[in-house]
Amino acid sequence: MTIQAPSSPVLNVLRLPHGQDLDLPAYETSGAAGMDLRAAVTDGEPLTIAPGKRALVPTGLVFEIPAGFEVQIRPRSGLAFKNGITCLNTPGTIDSDYRGEVKVLLINLGDEDFVIARGMRIAQMVFAPVVQAQVVEVSEASATARGAGGFGSTGV
Numbered sequence: 001m002t003i004q005a006p007s008s009p010v011l012n013v014l015r016l017p018h019g020q021d022l023d024l025p026a027y028e029t030s031g032a033a034g035m036d037l038r039a040a041v042t043d044g045e046p047l048t049i050a051p052g053k054r055a056l057v058p059t060g061l062v063f064e065i066p067a068g069f070e071v072q073i074r075p076r077s078g079l080a081f082k083n084g085i086t087c088l089n090t091p092g093t094i095d096s097d098y099r100g101e102v103k104v105l106l107i108n109l110g111d112e113d114f115v116i117a118r119g120m121r122i123a124q125m126v127f128a129p130v131v132q133a134q135v136v137e138v139s140e141a142s143a144t145a146r147g148a149g150g151f152g153s154t155g156v
C-alpha cells in the first residue's frame with residue numbers, strides 16, 4: 001500500500017492507444033522513491049537488444065508534469081545486475097513542458113540478447129522538484145578554500 005501525503009503534487013498521465021491495457025506507473029512499496037515504467041512494445045513482437053546495442057523503448061505514456069518538477073528515468077538494479085541492462089542517458093530527464101511520449105533509452109551491457117516483452121518493467125521514474133536558476137554573468141569568481149581543486153584533490 002502506498003502512503004502519500006495529502007498534499008502530494010498531481011502527475012496527470014495520458015495513456016496513448018498503444019499503452020491502453022498497461023498498468024499505470026505506481027509505487028510498488030509504501031516508501032518507494034520510484035514508479036516502474038512498462039514497455040509498450042507490440043504484443044507478440046518482443047523487442048530484442050543485442051549485446052552492446054541500444055534501443056528507445058516506448059512506454060505509451062504522456063505526462064503533464066506540474067511546473068517546478070521533473071521526472072527522472074533511472075535504471076532498475078535487478079535488470080542491471082542480472083542482465084547488464086541500464087539506461088544509457090541515466091538519469092533521463094523528462095521536462096515539465098514535454099508532451100511527447102515518454103521513452104526509455106536502454107543499452108545492453110551484458111553478453112546475451114535481452115528480450116523485452118510487452119508490459120515488462122524496464123526502468124523506473126522518480127518525480128522530483130527542480131529549481132530554475134537565474135544566470136548572471138560576473139567578471140571574477142569568488143574565492144573559496146577549495147578553489148579549483150577537484151577530481152580527487154582531497155585524497156582517497
Ligand SMILES: O=c1ccn([C@H]2C[C@H](O)[C@@H](COP(=O)(O)OP(=O)(O)OP(=O)(O)O)O2)c(=O)[nH]1
Nearest residue numbers: 073089092093094095096098101102103104105
Ligand atoms: O530518457 C528520456 C529522456 C528524454 N525524453 C524526452 C523528454 C524530454 O523532455 C525530452 C528532451 O530530453 P533531453 O533534454 O534529455 O534531450 P535533448 O537531447 O536535450 O533534446 P531536446 O533538444 O529536445 O531538449 O525528451 C524521454 O522521453 N526519455
Ligand SMILES: [Mg+2]
Nearest residue numbers: 093094095098
Ligand atoms: Mg534538452
